[in-house]
Amino acid sequence: METSRRAYLVTGDEAVRRAHLRAETRATRGVRRVRRLSRPWVELSPLADRVARQYQAWVRTGRAELAVRRQVVERIPSPFRAMAARHTIRTSSRPACRWSGAIPTRSSRY
Numbered sequence: 001m002e003t004s005r006r007a008y009l010v011t012g013d014e015a016v017r018r019a020h021l022r023a024e025t026r027a028t029r030g031v032r033r034v035r036r037l038s039r040p041w042v043e044l045s046p047l048a049d050r051v052a053r054q055y056q057a058w059v060r061t062g063r064a065e066l067a068v069r070r071q072v073v074e075r076i077p078s079p080f081r082a083m084a085a086r087h088t089i090r091t092s093s094r095p096a097c098r099w100s101g102a103i104p105t106r107s108s109r110y
Helices: 002-011 013-040 042-074 078-086
Strands: none
Touching: 002 013, 013 042, 013 078
């Protein structure tokens, strides 16, 4: 979830935002399930509740970050939005650099 949130904040790609929302929904269901299943254990239940509260606080922070990004984008005049979208950094499946397999030595040039 964190990765998809950051990717959306950087790229503005709506597909990434939708993926983030799907992941958030799945995680929220999982947290609820853990809380429900922990009820029979007296010592585990408060811990599960605390984790759930911390998770919800983290989700609220993420939603605030996404809301700020949307507000900023909405302030951009519409002719410039298309131009900004074309020049937005996109993520790539290719690595930023390739390792040749050679181990650098002091005499190696970078």
